[in-house]
Amino acid sequence: MPSHQKGEGHVAVDPDKLSSIPSAAAKTSEPNRNKSYDPKKTHITETPLTRRNWYKHVNWLNVVLILGIPLTGVVTALWTPLRLPTFILAVIYYFWTGLGITAGYHRLWAHTSYCATVPLQLFLAAAGAGAVEGSVRWWARDHRAHHRYTDTDKDPYSVRKGLLYSHFGWMIMKQNPKRIGRTDISDLNDSWVVKTQHKHYLKWVVFFGLAFPSLIAGLGWGDWLGGFIYAGILRIFFVQQATFCVNSLAHWLGDQPFDDRNSPRDHVITALVTLGEGYHNFHHEFPSDYRNAIEWHQYDPTKWSIWMWKQLGLAYDLKQFRSNEIEKGRVQQLQKKLDQKRARLDWGVPLEQLPVMEWDDYVDQCKNGRELIAVAGVVHDATDFVKDHPGGKAMIRSGLGKDATAMFNGGVYLHSNAAHNLLSTMRIGVIRGGCEVEIWKRAQRENKDIVIKDEAGNRIVRAGNQVTKVVEPPASAGAA
Ligand SMILES: [Zn+2]
């Protein structure tokens, strides 16, 4: 028989039901609920996977439920004709059961992002059971652990262990129950809908997963087998694979507009596959928001359904973060990207790292043929630039060896922002007692934004705030 361990991931069978199975494996898992649990005994996941023991690492029950049954469905489908009404039923039931997971298991129970009346709760619990992904209680507990411990070893389906692992590997291979992060599900334990579904989970699965669609197709248009195969088994397979994408694809494909320190990502493809759960970077930042997509044009049928239920009086207290909070996250992430981009650019040697030169030394070096130019107390080596100077060689040469502050800042020509930026890349020193220091100090006194730094400590030089930019330059020899 397939071995099962209480508290492990399995998609169809009630953990409590299975704990009563008198198998050796069933006695070795959940510490708190199983009296025969022996913490000293090594869990199979604590032994390395070898050629001899690999089959002990596999959760065979889930292999049958996730792969075996669908495969049987595909084979049987080969000689079961697909009738149009059965196909339509399968598609509708796919959306229903999918919503049971996304709007029910996920947004209602795991995140309490809205409140539902009892009829809606019953509908969602039944529809979710029809998707055959475990009970609300089990699913929501793991999902809360996933949010709390995202990408760590305590995350039940961490994408850091590989895309396939996060998709269904975590269910196909046994998991050590001691490893999964603990979370509080006391609110779920207080809900009689959740408790009832958990208690009778196996019956609910058989009825809503297979019997109900077979009954509709059978009583409706006499297609009992078609209903069973297409709206039952194969539809379960597609719903499972689609919703598993929230754990895999949504942590692998797309952008990170709100925070890039963890794996969740936003992508329209994931949204299309998962009934709108594809805006996962947003979701991990604002998990109790009933929306996943915040723009009207983004695909989020789960959000639309919840909103519609609200209009019908079935749902209420829809939680939504203020757009002010959402925009703050977006701006911070943009700022981070901008900082990284700025850090890759050449802004010249930072002023504090430049050597200090005496004025006479600067003048002497120029007399000896070096093409140096001082602007606002900063000395620049223009040797490689003189021939390229847009204003001509003669014009720039007239400032060599002098204080060219005023010339550069309008005395001769009011240089552009780009010119100040380019000039900064030619810095080689600062003049002792030069006006650079004075400007600097004055700016500090006037609280100007000249020396603000990003979080990596890189100086941010705003356009027009370069140290060589002087609004009212002192008259200098060059400008006179
Ligand atoms: Zn996630």
Ligand SMILES: [Zn+2]
């Ligand atoms: Zn979530």
